[in-house]
Amino acid sequence: MYPVDRQDARLALRELTAADIDAVATIYGSTEVTQHLSFTPRSRDEVDGIVARSMASATMSPRDEYALALAGRDSGELIGFVRLALDPHQQRAATIGGALRTDAWGIGYGREAVRLLLDLAFTDLDLHRVWAARSPHNRAAAKLLLAAGMTEEGRIRGHVHVRGAWRDSITYGILREEWPPTEHS
Numbered sequence: 001m002y003p004v005d006r007q008d009a010r011l012a013l014r015e016l017t018a019a020d021i022d023a024v025a026t027i028y029g030s031t032e033v034t035q036h037l038s039f040t041p042r043s044r045d046e047v048d049g050i051v052a053r054s055m056a057s058a059t060m061s062p063r064d065e066y067a068l069a070l071a072g073r074d075s076g077e078l079i080g081f082v083r084l085a086l087d088p089h090q091q092r093a094a095t096i097g098g099a100l101r102t103d104a105w106g107i108g109y110g111r112e113a114v115r116l117l118l119d120l121a122f123t124d125l126d127l128h129r130v131w132a133a134r135s136p137h138n139r140a141a142a143k144l145l146l147a148a149g150m151t152e153e154g155r156i157r158g159h160v161h162v163r164g165a166w167r168d169s170i171t172y173g174i175l176r177e178e179w180p181p182t183e184h185s
């Protein structure tokens with residue numbers, strides 16, 4: 001599917017452009033943002049490459065990666081970098097992840113971003129299952145993924161090699177029939 005253009009109350013998911021490189025570099029270059037992620041802060045050159053590869057993968061057919069801008073609905077300004085990648089060895093399944101600019105944390109944008117990604121997954125892409133993984137120390141992601149309606153499913157031991165060591169991941173999943181969550185679930 002190309003292009004993605006989904007909107008919610010305050011935010012939009014849209015395709016990345018070369019004009020987003022500075023904003024993505026602010027996010028991916030940050031020690032605070034990457035503290036619990038599977039990589040260390042990225043240089044400007046590395047971000048150039050990430051955005052270029054993301055733009056190239058967007059128009060591939062079939063498309064198996066949706067690396068997208070999370071942007072202000074009215075401003076169009078990028079405040080987050082989010083990604084949905086189809087699982088190569090599973091039927092109609094994908095993994096999601098993302099990061100927001102630090103000055104956009106704590107006001108519900110993360111939850112809105114997950115909602116937009118799950119709408120993309122289940123409504124637009126007709127997927128069956130979506131999952132996400134977080135560092136065991138990432139308390140913000142733990143609350144966010146549960147708040148978005150996902151279920152904690154378990155621990156992958158030695159999942160990610162980062163900062164010189166292997167670390168575990170805690171995983172969360174949601175099935176198509178669980179989306180959208182009801183008010184009281």
Ligand SMILES: CC(C)(COP(=O)(O)OP(=O)(O)OC[C@H]1O[C@@H](n2cnc3c(N)ncnc32)[C@H](O)[C@@H]1OP(=O)(O)O)[C@@H](O)C(=O)NCCC(=O)NCCS
Pocket residue numbers: 032033034036037097098099100101104105106107108109110111112132133134135138139140141143144147
């Ligand atoms: C994780 C992240 C996306 C959360 O985004 P956010 O916009 O701050 O989250 P929200 O404001 O939507 O909050 C969602 C829930 O998480 C909680 N939360 C947010 N930040 C938190 C923190 N630092 N510690 C504990 N809980 C936190 C909120 O209270 C809320 O829970 P509630 O609904 O029960 O009150 C953001 O902190 C981020 O970009 N972090 C760096 C990258 C990252 O860790 N990505 C996730 C990889 S799995």
